[in-house]
Amino acid sequence: MKAIVLAGGYATRLWPVTKQRPKMLLPIGDSTVIDRILRDLEGDDRITDIFVSTNERFAEDFRDHLSASSYDKVDLTVEETSEEDEKFGVVGALAQLVDREGLGDEDLLVVAGDNLISFDIADFLDRFESHGDPTLAAYDVGSLEKAKSYGLIETDGDEVVDFQEKPENPKSTLVSIACYAFPSESIRFDEYLSGGNNPDEPGWFIQWLVENGPVRSFTFDEAWYDIGTPESYLEAVAWELEGENLVAEDADVENTTLGENVHVLSGAEVVNSSLDSTVVFQNATIVDADIRNSIIDKDTHIESLDLAGALIGAHTQLTNGN
Secondary structure, eight states, X not given: OEEEEEOOOOOGGGTXXXXXXXXXXXXXXXXXXXXXXXXXXXXXXXXXXXXEEEETTTHHHHHHHHHTSXXXXXXXXXXXXXXXXXXXXXXXXXXXXXXXXXXXXXXXXEEETTEEEOSXXXXXXXXXXXXXXXXXXXXXXXXXXXXXXXXXXXEETTXXXXXXXXXXXXXXXXXXXXXXXXXXXXOOHHHHHHTTOOOSOHHHHHHHHHTTSXXXXXXXXXXXXXXXXXXXXXXXXXXXXXXXXXXXXXOEEESOEXXXXXXXXXXXXXXXXXXXXXXXXXXXXXXXXXXXXXXXXXTOEEESOEEESOEEOTTOEEEOOO
């Protein structure tokens, strides 16, 4: 089996923090979003090759990251886009990747690199291998309003009997997350696209598969975070830290109150301040400030301010004007 980790999004809802950094490389505790997935894939003997699919803008970031890692199975594959409006859509990008890398003769696992998934991917692959049909991971988001943003599924046992991509009036709260296993005979992206079908969301392809044969679900109850907004990123950090704080050994935190779920990265300096549910990136400086539920990017200077729900880009200087 081959695996594809989708890492080509531009994460505009997380700008400016992700304008020059792929969100898949955002820290989650001692790791990153994508490394949690890559470690699981690397450790499964059924997976022979892992392709991280990204765009031209972030290709160098991933090359540097992967070259500093110890993965044996991971390769980078780059789609020829550098801006959001140039994207082929997820299904379009998958079709090009399959052609570019000569895939399609073996089973294929596709996982979104911006998802924090708490289940063991080995268990997901066990379910897939037990029947050999296309399989998707499913999660109950517990809210009809939230369900509107995802691909909604209805099941009979573990068989998917209906799939609706981002329905206006969802019938349930069970949604498909971006984790799919396809037998080789179901890697029909070109056939799907040649029929004039939607190239954007993979859910449309799944809906097409449901109409053409059996598709199975793997429902899990553990945590899942679709990291696309500042709120969901901080929620994922809080899940990982479990109320504790993580401060880099070479960070300088003096006369400061740390609440819960605070991550202070290498080289940062925090003095005479209060932090809660906040990530402070490398070499940022915070002095005489009260900061809550915020993301403070690298090389930023914040002084004498009270911030809540802030998203501060790199190299920013913010003071109260005194």
